[in-house]
């Protein structure tokens with residue numbers, strides 16, 4: 001993604017939701033995107049899919065998928081890519097499932113629409129995938145409707161359906177949030193195993209830094225519609241540069257923690273349409289100095305391709321000004 005901008009337009013005017021967003025993901029890698037509720041994570045992945053809700057418009061930038069600009073494709077061309085080459089798992093368990101068709105029929109429809117195969121083969125493939133998602137009694141699920149399944153089961157069926165099409169890129173919005181923690185851990189392992197097998201690239205959106213830390217190769221941190229930090233997982237987790245990332249990391253519970261109360265981030269995220277001047281995090285930032293509010297922070301990158309958008313980063317101490325997205329990602 002190069003300099004992507006997204007707005008929601010409504011009766012009250014237009015709000016810029018995603019601003020100046022640069023990101024890159026290599027083949028077979030996982031990019032985790034974290035940020036508070038409302039920071040624009042879902043909007044970002046819906047923009048990639050061309051599935052923004054009514055009023056949502058991409059007003060600038062490019063979204064390249066294997067060199068092809070997705071924003072220049074016709075609706076029909078994008079529809080052909082969606083599902084088959086770019087798969088998706090939505091936040092609401094089962095939102096992608098049709099309530100009036102049995103699960104098995106939905107697998108057959110999807111598989112036969114994208115791959116020429118006999119129904120029997122589609123059925124076997126669906127049953128195998130449901131079993132891989134650790135669903136008990138795949139045969140029974142195959143003949144069930146989505147309303148007969150629990151939230152966690154629906155979410156696992158959705159993941160199985162997305163992966164059955166063997167997409168090159170999978171966009172996953174909170175894929176494990178409807179699952180209890182033990183199943184969550186199993187699902188993460190299973191998704192990682194399938195990613196290895198299918199050589200899929202994943203963009204994983206989550207509130208849960210633990211899930212992202214386990215699955216991602218690179219991490220992007222969003223705040224107020226901007227990417228304030230991104231880079232290799234080890235750099236972002238062990239050497240966070242942005243005060244917001246530091247605050248997010250310090251609010252994760254740790255087993256060796258002595259304090260019972262976790263530190264929280266004071267204040268509220270900014271409201272779109274009422275963005276503070278300069279750095280949007282400055283009203284809540286424990287490290288803010290006088291220039292942070294009026295002055296837009298620069299973007300800096302170090303030798304590991306680790307980008308931080310903060311005025312306090314000092315150029316020359318291993319940091320240089322952030323170049324174009326492609327150069328920064330080393331592609």
Ligand SMILES: Nc1ncnc2c1ncn2[C@@H]1O[C@H](COP(=O)(O)OP(=O)(O)OP(=O)(O)O)[C@@H](O)[C@H]1O
Nearest residue numbers: 008017036037038039040041042043044053055272
């Ligand atoms: N359909 C819409 N119309 C207008 N504004 C919207 C719409 N959907 C989202 N927004 C605005 O965009 C902002 C970003 O929403 P988005 O769902 O992308 O955030 P998020 O980081 O994914 O949040 P969450 O983690 O709660 O899903 C919201 O705060 C809201 O103000």
